[in-house]
Amino acid sequence: MKIKLILVLILFLCFVPAQPQSVAQKRAGRMEAGMNLSYLDNYWLGTKEKKFADFVKVSDVAKREKMFADIAKAGFKTVRIPINFGAWASLKPPYEWENKEGPEAADLFVKWALANDLNVIIDLHHTELDNSIPGAATTERIVSLWKRIAERYKNTDREKVFFELRNEPHDISAADWRAQAEQLIKTVRAVAPNHTLIVGFHDWNSRQALIDSKPFPDTNIIYTFHYYDPFIFTHQGATWSSEGLPELKNVPFPWSKDAKIQTPPIAKGKWIENQINSYQKDSAGEKMFADLKAAKEWAEKNKVPSFLGEFGSFNKYAALDARCRHAEIIYSSLGKLNIPSAWWEWDGGFNMFEPGTTKIADCMRKAIESYAAQKPVE
Ligand code: GLC
Numbered sequence: 531m532k533i534k535l536i537l538v539l540i541l542f543l544c545f546v547p548a549q550p551q552s553v554a555q556k557r558a559g560r561m562e563a564g565m566n567l568s569y570l571d572n573y574w575l576g577t578k579e580k581k582f583a584d585f586v587k588v589s590d591v592a593k594r595e596k597m598f599a600d601i602a603k604a605g606f607k608t609v610r611i612p613i614n615f616g617a618w619a620s621l622k623p624p625y626e627w628e629n630k631e632g633p634e635a636a637d638l639f640v641k642w643a644l645a646n647d648l649n650v651i652i653d654l655h656h657t658e659l660d661n662s663i664p665g666a667a668t669t670e671r672i673v674s675l676w677k678r679i680a681e682r683y684k685n686t687d688r689e690k691v692f693f694e695l696r697n698e699p700h701d702i703s704a705a706d707w708r709a710q711a712e713q714l715i716k717t718v719r720a721v722a723p724n725h726t727l728i729v730g731f732h733d734w735n736s737r738q739a740l741i742d743s744k745p746f747p748d749t750n751i752i753y754t755f756h757y758y759d760p761f762i763f764t765h766q767g768a769t770w771s772s773e774g775l776p777e778l779k780n781v782p783f784p785w786s787k788d789a790k791i792q793t794p795p796i797a798k799g800k801w802i803e804n805q806i807n808s809y810q811k812d813s814a815g816e817k818m819f820a821d822l823k824a825a826k827e828w829a830e831k832n833k834v835p836s837f838l839g840e841f842g843s844f845n846k847y848a849a850l851d852a853r854c855r856h857a858e859i860i861y862s863s864l865g866k867l868n869i870p871s872a873w874w875e876w877d878g879g880f881n882m883f884e885p886g887t888t889k890i891a892d893c894m895r896k897a898i899e900s901y902a903a904q905k906p907v908e
Contacts, residue, residue: 564608865904
């Protein structure tokens with residue numbers, strides 16, 4: 531009798547259904563390794579007098595059709611499209627489109643992504659432009675942008691099209707961002723109840739902000755974070771970020787006792803110098819894995835999916851082999867932790883190409899492959 535009971539119990543335990551996956555978890559499970567295709571975010575190519583609305587060039591849009599095919603052919607399953615919708619709407623209510631070419635270019639990007647069977651993330655990027663245009667990024671204006679964007683794409687395939695509410699909110703407190711995000715969620719939900727949203731947190735979608743935050747009540751959300759650590763490696767030479775970075779070069783990866791990093795005089799006593807001092811520890815693979823694991827643990831604890839929406843390294847001064855080592859540590863960690871991602875970026879300064887070509891470098895290919903190789907078998 532006892533044996534029978536034990537047998538029944540064992541059978542029961544074997545067949546108890548695993549926790550059912552949420553819609554967001556299922557969709558996140560199909561994102562895999564993805565790619566950011568920048569261009570519709572490059573507002574700085576426009577003129578300030580026109581509030582940058584004129585940055586989109588029809589010929590540049592057209593030449594990107596092939597890139598979607600190339601991205602799919604390279605094995606990426608998802609494309610994240612950063613789009614500066616904010617440049618094309620008026621500054622005053624009712625915030626109508628002043629420039630139609632911009633949103634029409636976004637439509638084409640979405641169409642081309644779907645034609646290549648890619649998941650596609652419509653990402654509202656750089657609403658604050660260069661911070662010099664008053665009123666560009668008020669909550670009221672961003673809400674209105676989302677009303678228009680959600681209307682525009684509400685009939686797209688909800689299994690494949692994702693709405694990312696705001697890239698890298700910064701200079702906004704955690705509480706203020708949360709309040710704004712809640713309004714954006716409500717706005718989109720009124721128009722597109724079934725599309726999956728992608729939402730990150732304050733402080734530039736940082737990993738720490740994710741860990742310090744709570745998910746929203748809406749269950750159809752994937753939580754994003756960005757990971758550019760160690761920053762002095764990934765952003766050496768970058769002109770748009772911290773003081774001292776444009777002059778910083780020859781940062782190896784990982785740290786090596788034979789390659790002394792020179793602190794640019796302008797960075798003395800600043801954040802960059804601190805980063806140089808802690809670089810030996812910060813560039814260790816175990817440290818990077820632990821960082822990513824902490825993000826995954828947050829998602830598991832909250833029973834929500836997570837997504838690494840941006841990572842990569844700038845190719846101005848960083849050597850290709852070092853960039854590949856850095857990429858492989860992240861891709862293999864993402865594989866082990868089963869976190870989908872999007873590399874920054876396909877064809878700008880963070881690209882994966884063999885210098886001077888549009889062919890993915892062999893060592894980058896090896897890094898990408900480490901993702902699938904490390905992924906747990908389902
Ligand atoms: C962010 C910025 C983008 C920049 C990238 C790397 O996504 O929006 O302009 O190139 O980070 O710094």
